[in-house]
Amino acid sequence: MNNYIEATIHEIEFKVNGEEISMTIPANLTLVELLRQELRLTGTTEGCGVGVCGCCTVLIDNKVVASCLELAVNIDGKEVLTIEGLADTYQLSEFHPLQTSFREYEGFQCGYCTPGMLISSKALLDQNPDPSDEDIREFLSENICRCTGYDSIIMAVKSAAKKMNA
Template structure:
């Protein structure tokens, strides 16, 4: 039952090879095996969106996938957004969240950003309705969402200028 499977996964541009039990959730793999703790685990049943990552460039919830399923695939986590982790090089999305107070405790923020990155690439000029629909799968208990929506509008303007 506990047969280990060897998987190779590219995370934030780096290739990792690990042995995993089939039941290991992808979120736990990313946090505990790889040590990338920016991917947060909130509800662990696919409702809150805190664990959102990009799986082959599409946002998915990493708590309802198994690590073994990531074999041969490419993942980007929140750490990939600012590879050198420096304040000067914040991604426009991150800078906008800071500017608009799009977070308080920050627990949900990584999930929001990973949801929003491909959204803004596909929709450079989103309406407020578009934004609210895009983030409908991410729960924030602090902000009431208004500042997040504001942050996305600022980010859209910044990213379009690039």
């Protein structure tokens, strides 16, 4: 009974944070489940589970995606970036300037939304290296933070942009 538990099995090959991985997964596995449960990359958090809070944001081929809504089979042949790989994207530094700036400006409190916020901010700076406050507000509109009140996040993103443009 309950054949809906047993999903079809797929073999996929993909890259996470630069590392090539091939594995066999059930079709109903979501990307956030793959990252957190199968790969133990627990930096990506799951919040609302319905794709609106932004906690679980990752990049697939540099595009911003809510990993709670994305089926893991869809990353076959693609490249995923999570918070664990963020620092390596910047001159092989220990920290990405965004990470440093979020610390300096306390652009986080509980930290639960922070990985998603940082990944979205990276995508923003990739597209727009010198964003205005308004650009930041628009781009980060799908990342909810319940703690900070956001102003420190705006300052942190601007400061990181400045560091990267220097």
